[in-house]
Amino acid sequence: xxxxxxxxxxxxxxxxxxxxxxxxxxxxxxxxxxxxxxxxxxxxxxxxxxxxxxxxxxxxxxxxxxxxxxxxxxxxxxxxxxxxxxxxxxxxxxxxxxxxxxxxxxxxxxxxxxxxxxxxxxxxxxxxxxxxxxxxxxxxxxxxxxxxxxxxxxxxxxxxxxxxxxxxxxxxxxxxxxxxxxxxxxxxxxxxxxxxxxxxxxxxxxxxxxxxxxxxxxxxxxxxxxxxxxxxxxxxxxxxxxxxxxxxxxxxxxxxxxxxxxxxxxxxxxxxxxxxxx
Amino acid sequence: xxxxxxxxxxxxxxxxxxxxxxxxxxxxxxxxxxxxxxxxxxxxxxxxxxxxxxxxxxxxxxxxxxxxxxxxxxxxxxxxxxxxxxxxxxxxxxxxxxxxxxxxxxxxxxxxxxxxxxxxxxxxxxxxxxxxxxxxxxxxxxxxxxxxxxxxxxxxxxxxxxxxxxxxxxxxxxxxxxxxxxxxxxxxxxxxxxxxxxxxxxxxxxxxxxxxxxxxxxxxxxxxxxxxxxxxxxxxxxxxxxxxxxxxxxxxxxxxxxxxxxxxxxxxxxxxxxxxxxxxxxxxxxxxxxxxxxxxxxxxxxxxxxxxxxxxxxxxxxxxxxxxxxxxxxxxxxxxxxxxxxxxxxxxxxxxxxxxxxxxxxxxxxxx
Ligand SMILES: Nc1ncnc2c1ncn2[C@@H]1O[C@H](COP(=O)(O)OP(=O)(O)O)[C@@H](O)[C@H]1O
Ligand SMILES: [Mg+2]
Numbered sequence: 299x300x301x302x303x304x305x306x307x308x309x310x311x312x313x314x315x316x317x318x319x320x321x322x323x324x325x326x327x328x329x330x331x332x333x334x335x336x337x338x339x340x341x342x343x344x345x346x347x348x349x350x351x352x353x354x355x356x357x358x359x360x361x362x363x364x365x366x367x368x369x370x371x372x373x374x375x376x377x378x379x380x381x382x383x384x385x386x387x388x389x390x391x392x393x394x395x396x397x398x399x400x401x402x403x404x405x406x407x408x409x410x411x412x413x414x415x416x417x418x419x420x421x422x423x424x425x426x427x428x429x430x431x432x433x434x435x436x437x438x439x440x441x442x443x444x445x446x447x448x449x450x451x452x453x454x455x456x457x458x459x460x461x462x463x464x465x466x467x468x469x470x471x472x473x474x475x476x477x478x479x480x481x482x483x484x485x486x487x488x489x490x491x492x493x494x495x496x497x498x499x500x501x502x503x504x505x506x507x508x509x510x511x512x513x514x515x516x517x518x519x520x521x522x523x524x525x526x527x528x529x530x531x532x533x534x535x536x537x538x539x540x541x542x543x544x545x546x547x548x549x550x551x552x553x554x555x556x557x558x559x560x561x562x563x564x565x566x567x568x569x570x571x572x573x574x575x576x
Numbered sequence: 577x578x579x580x581x582x583x584x585x586x587x588x589x590x591x592x593x594x595x596x597x598x599x600x601x602x603x604x605x606x607x608x609x610x611x612x613x614x615x616x617x618x619x620x621x622x623x624x625x626x627x628x629x630x631x632x633x634x635x636x637x638x639x640x641x642x643x644x645x646x647x648x649x650x651x652x653x654x655x656x657x658x659x660x661x662x663x664x665x666x667x668x669x670x671x672x673x674x675x676x677x678x679x680x681x682x683x684x685x686x687x688x689x690x691x692x693x694x695x696x697x698x699x700x701x702x703x704x705x706x707x708x709x710x711x712x713x714x715x716x717x718x719x720x721x722x723x724x725x726x727x728x729x730x731x732x733x734x735x736x737x738x739x740x741x742x743x744x745x746x747x748x749x750x751x752x753x754x755x756x757x758x759x760x761x762x763x764x765x766x767x768x769x770x771x772x773x774x775x776x777x778x779x780x781x782x783x784x785x786x787x788x789x790x791x792x793x794x795x796x797x798x799x800x801x802x803x804x805x806x807x808x809x810x811x812x813x814x815x816x817x818x819x820x821x822x823x824x825x826x827x828x829x830x831x832x833x834x835x836x837x838x839x840x841x842x843x844x845x846x847x848x849x850x851x852x853x854x855x856x857x858x859x860x861x862x863x864x865x866x867x868x869x870x871x872x873x874x875x876x877x878x879x880x881x882x883x884x885x886x887x888x889x890x891x892x893x894x895x896x897x898x899x900x901x902x903x904x905x906x907x908x909x910x911x912x913x914x915x916x917x918x919x920x921x922x923x924x925x926x927x928x929x930x931x932x933x934x935x936x937x938x939x940x941x942x943x944x
Binding site (some may be wrong): 382384404405406409410414415417421422423424425426430433434435440441442445446447448449490494 | 584807810811812814815817818821822824825826827828829830831832835836839
C-alpha cells in the first residue's frame with residue numbers, strides 16, 4: 299500500500315476564493331516524491347440519492363498508463379469529473395501528488411497544476427481554426443492581462459507546428475475545427491491536451507469513432523507519452539486496451555471491482571459476469 | 577521576435593477598413609461641422625441643428641451598440657440592462673450640467689431647481705465635487721464600470737448564464753429606474769435633469785458647441801471601434817469567443833472565464849457610460865425613462881438588426897433603426913413598440929446574421 303498523502307495545505311488553495319492564482323506561470327508543481335501522482339480515497343458522489351461513485355479507492359503511479367473499463371454508468375466519467383474539479387465529492391479525498399487537494403481547487407487551477415482532460419464527447423472550439431485551438435491550449439500565462447497583449451512567438455509557432463504534425467492535421471491548420479471528421483476532432487482534442495503539457499492526462503473514450511488505423515496510431519502515441527506523463531484512459535475497445543498494455547482497473551457501480559493485468563482481469567469471474575460476459 | 581504594438585494595431589484592420597475609417601473621420605470631424613458652422617442657413621448645403629443633433633445622438637447609440645456587441649456577439653453574454661450604464665454616465669455628466677446652470681435657474685438659487693422645489697437647503701453629500709469638470713469625467717468613467725464590475729463579479733462567479741443572466745440584467749435596470757424615480761434619491765425624480773445652460777462656461781445651444789459635441793461623439797465612436805477591433809482579434813478575443821462556444825473546455829485548459837467575462841463586461845459598461853455623457857448635453861435631458869427595460873431591449877435589437885459579432889453591424893443597426901424611429905414616432909407614434917417587436921421577430925427568423933450577414937450572402941452569391 300502506498301503511504302497516505304500528507305495533507306499539507308499548499309498556500310493559495312482556498313477553493314473558490316483563490317481564483318486569482320489561476321494562470322500563474324510559476325506553479326508549485328506536483329510533488330511525486332512517493333512515486334504516486336494521484337490518490338483517490340473513499341470517494342463517494344451521489345446524484346439525487348443515486349450513488350454514482352461509492353467509496354472509490356485508486357492510486358495512479360507517476361508515469362503509469364492506466365486503463366479503466368466498466369459497463370456504462372459505472373462512474374468512469376464521474377470519476378474524471380471529480381479529479382478535474384467539475385464535481386465535488388460528497389466524501390473522500392482526492393490528491394494530486396503529495397500536496398495538492400483537488401477537491402478544494404477550481405477547474406482552471408487544477409488544469410494549471412498539470413491535469414489535462416479529454417472529454418467523452420469531443421469538445422473543441424468549433425468556430426476557431428485548428429491552429430487557434432492548439433494556440434489557446436498552449437501552456438503559457440493564462441491570465442487576462444497576458445492574453446490581452448499576447449503575441450505568438452517563433453517558439454510557440456514551432457510547438458504548434460510539431461503538434462499539428464503529430465496529430466496529422468498539418469494540412470488542416472487553417473480549417474475551421476467544426477468541419478473536421480469525428481476522428482480528426484478526437485485527435486485535435488488530444489493535440490490540445492498535449493499543448494497544455496500536463497503531467498497527468500485523463501482520456502475519456504479517446505478512440506470512439508476512430509478507424510482501426512487511427513486507433514492503432516493513438517495507441518502508439520499514448521504508449522510513447524507514458525513514462526514522462528501519467529495517463530488514465532477510459533475505453534471499451536478491448537483490442538485497444540490490449541495494445542496499450544498497462545494495468546487495468548474495472549469499475550462497477552461506483553467502486554473498483556478488480557485491478558491487475560488485462561489477462562488477470564479478463565479471467566476474473568465477477569468481471570465476466572458484470573461486463574465482459576454480456 | 578516581438579512585433580511593436582503600433583504595427584500590430586495597424587494590422588488589426590484590413591486596408592479597406594482604415595480607408596473607411598478615414599472617410600468617416602473626414603466627414604464627421606471636418607465636413608459636417610464645417611457645413612454646420614460656416615455655410616449660411618439659407619444655403620442648401622447648410623447642415624441644420626436638427627441634423628447635427630440627430631447625427632450626434634445616433635453616434636452615441638452606435639457606441640452603445642458596439643459595446644453591447646462586444647459582450648453579446650463576442651462573449652455570448654446577452655445583457656438586457658445596458659441602458660442602465662448609459663443612463664449612469666448620462667446622470668454623472670448631467671450633475672455637472674445642473675451645477676453649471678448656476679443661479680440662472682427659475683428659482684435663481686445656487687441649488688438645482690428640483691432641490692429648491694423639494695425645499696432642500698443644501699446639496700446632498702454625493703453632489704460634492706459635481707461642479708468640477710475633471711471630477712465629472714472621472715465619475716462618468718468610474719460609476720458605470722464600478723456598478724458593472726460588482727454586478728458582474730457576483731453574477732459570473734455564480735455562473736449565471738443565458739436567459740437567467742438576461743433576466744437579472746432587466747431586473748437591474750428596472751430597479752435602478754424605480755430608484756431614480758424617487759425624489760428622495762436626489763436626481764430630480766421622474767423629471768430628471770434638464771434646462772442645461774453651459775459646458776465649461778460656453779453656451780450649450782451654440783452652433784460651436786453642437787458641432788464640438790457631434791465631432792466628439794464621432795471621435796469616441798471611432799475609438800470604440802478601434803479598441804473593440806483590437807480586443808476581438810487579440811488572443812483575449814479568441815478566448816472570449818471560446819468561452820462563448822465551449823466554456824467548460826476553456827476552464828479545463830486553464831483559463832478562468834470569470835476574469836475574461838468581467839473585463840469585457842466592465843469595458844462595455846464604461847463605453848456605454850461615455851456614450852451617455854455625450855448624449856445628455858446633445859438631447860438636453862436625462863430622466864429615469866432611459867433606464868426603462870424597453871430601452872435596454874432596444875439596444876439588443878440594434879445589434880441583432882445590424883449583425884452580431886461584426887462590430888460594424890451594430891453601428892449600421894443603431895443607425896438604421898434610429899433613423900427609422902425618428903420618422904416613425906412622428907408619423908405613427910402609438911405603433912412604434914409594435915413595430916420594434918415585429919422587427920425583432922422578423923430579424924431573428926429571417927436575418928439571423930443581420931444586415932451585414934445579408935450583405936455577405938449577396939456578395940457571395942454575386943461571386944458564385
Ligand atoms: N449530472 C448528473 N446528474 C444525475 N446523474 C448523473 C449525472 N452524471 C452522471 N450521472 C449518473 O451517474 C452514473 C455514472 O455515470 P458516468 O460516470 O457517466 O458513467 P460512465 O462514464 O461509467 O458510463 C450514471 O448512472 C449516470 O446516469
Ligand atoms: Mg462515460
